[in-house]
Amino acid sequence: MLRFKLIQTFTLKFIFLLLIGCGTKTNKKENQQPQLIRGSYQSNILGIVEIKTSDAYTRPVGNGFGFFVDKEIVITNLDIIKVAYRAKISAPGTTQYYEVKGYTNYNLNQNLVLLKVERKNENFIPIVEPIINPDSLYTLLRPQRDLYVSKSAIINNFTSDSIEFYLLKSELEPGKPAFFSDHALAGIIQKMNFDTGSSCFGVIGSKYIAELLSTQHPPKSIIGLSTKSNKVYISHYKVQGFRVNTTMGSFTIRLHNETPEYRDNFIKLVSDNYYDSLLIHRVIKNFLIQTGAADTRNAKRDDVVGWQGPGYSLPMNIVKGIFHRRGAIAASKLPGERNPRNYSDGAQFYVVCGRLFDNTELDELEKQKKMKFSAEQRKVYTTIGGAPYLDNDYTVFGEVISGMDVVDKISGVKVYNVDRPETDIRIISIDIIRK
Numbered sequence: 276m277l278r279f280k281l282i283q284t285f286t287l288k289f290i291f292l293l294l295i296g297c298g299t300k301t302n303k304k305e306n307q308q309p310q311l312i313r314g315s316y317q318s319n320i321l322g323i324v325e326i327k328t329s330d331a332y333t334r335p336v337g338n339g340f341g342f343f344v345d346k347e348i349v350i351t352n353l354d355i356i357k358v359a360y361r362a363k364i365s366a367p368g369t370t371q372y373y374e375v376k377g378y379t380n381y382n383l384n385q386n387l388v389l390l391k392v393e394r395k396n397e398n399f400i401p402i403v404e405p406i407i408n409p410d411s412l413y414t415l416l417r418p419q420r421d422l423y424v425s426k427s428a429i430i431n432n433f434t435s436d437s438i439e440f441y442l443l444k445s446e447l448e449p450g451k452p453a454f455f456s457d458h459a460l461a462g463i464i465q466k467m468n469f470d471t472g473s474s475c476f477g478v479i480g481s482k483y484i485a486e487l488l489s490t491q492h493p494p495k496s497i498i499g500l501s502t503k504s505n506k507v508y509i510s511h512y513k514v515q516g517f518r519v520n521t522t523m524g525s526f527t528i529r530l531h532n533e534t535p536e537y538r539d540n541f542i543k544l545v546s547d548n549y550y551d552s553l554l555i556h557r558v559i560k561n562f563l564i565q566t567g568a569a570d571t572r573n574a575k576r577d578d579v580v581g582w583q584g585p586g587y588s589l590p591m592n593i594v595k596g597i598f599h600r601r602g603a604i605a606a607s608k609l610p611g612e613r614n615p616r617n618y619s620d621g622a623q624f625y626v627v628c629g630r631l632f633d634n635t636e637l638d639e640l641e642k643q644k645k646m647k648f649s650a651e652q653r654k655v656y657t658t659i660g661g662a663p664y665l666d667n668d669y670t671v672f673g674e675v676i677s678g679m680d681v682v683d684k685i686s687g688v689k690v691y692n693v694d695r696p697e698t699d700i701r702i703i704s705i706d707i708i709r710k
Contacts, residue, residue, distance in 0.1 A: 361374070385438050517530075526677065567624050581623075
């Protein structure tokens with residue numbers, strides 16, 4: 276990678292005028308056209324932004340780069356945004372941040388996403404046809420006040436079924452724009468990972484950005500990008516249940532078809548091995564066991580855990596006749612002050628151990644919750660048990676069909692630090708039981 280610092284603007288102008296003067300003394304063929312300059316280093320840097328992402332609790336998730344391709348539209352690589360709950364942008368080297376309102380289009384094959392932002396930037400980078408045959412590309416960086424240029428030679432053009440890009444000799448920063456020597460936009464820099472395990476750096480052509488710009492929709496929340504995938508998952512028609520294997524034994528569950536979004540999301544997470552090695556991080560005897568928090572995968576003993584999901588949430592789905600009986604599987608959610616839409620976490624779930632209730636307790640709960648328990652609910656809660664005080668507040672999407680003794684054993688272990696087991700209990704794997 277070739278990197279050099281730009282000299283002062285007035286010096287550049289002087290050299291440019293000197294070259295023009297020299298050029299008038301040179302005999303040229305009448306049909307030879309001068310190179311058209313499409314911009315400048317100074318103008319192109321004004322379109323580049325830094326992107327910072329965070330989860331639902333405003334904790335940092337990652338950062339990267341993007342650039343304006345319209346007054347309020349930023350292009351970046353999808354993998355920068357895909358696990359985020361929210362994102363914000365700033366000009367390189369500054370601390371003035373602007374919120375990302377949502378995404379207006381994306382392409383999984385090309386790893387691209389368009390973001391609508393609250394800042395208007397008249398200095399966006401236009402998409403124009405280059406007028407040269409390139410042998411190298413450059414991008415820009417401004418670590419402080421100084422402006423630097425990073426260059427890389429082009430090794431070759433690579434073409435697959437869904438994408439074409441320039442293969443670079445050197446590493447350039449993903450998410451940044453790449454420019455031709457005439458300053459026209461070449462495309463967006465990406466790190467390419469191949470099935471062979473190798474990787475390289477390349478530039479996705481600006482024509483793909485133009486295609487996304489031409490078919491935008493009103494902005495949608497970026498958390499919805501977390502569920503997007505080209506992977507084909509097993510149909511729920513072929514799934515009989517799931518065997519949850521923990522370090523304290525196994526139990527088997529099945530999912531309710533009445534909550535299809537939760538059912539299909541669970542199939543996806545299990546197929547992607549999301550739950551493997553996660554802690555059962557919260558247990559309360561005669562109440563529940565809870566798992567699915569991403570921050571438990573490598574958690575140390577005194578770490579605060581249980582506050583991170585897969586980066587997205589699901590709308591509540593309360594189904595009449597499906598309630599918190601003993602063995603119910605339900606989705607966790609954030610507290611109300613941090614969850615204004617009252618959505619469920621995309622991965623965390625709990626299993627109800629519960630206890631028996633008498634009719635007097637159920638009468639009192641009806642008054643408190645301003646609801647009416649059905650005859651079936653009363654029968655179950657007084658003879659089998661459960662957690663009736665959770666009804667109508669959380670989405671129940673499955674139930675344990677065998678192995679409740681294992682669930683009870685887990686719920687009875689010694690705990691510390693907000694109901695976390697003293698000895699770590701992990702999910703080893705979750706197996707799909709096929710029909």
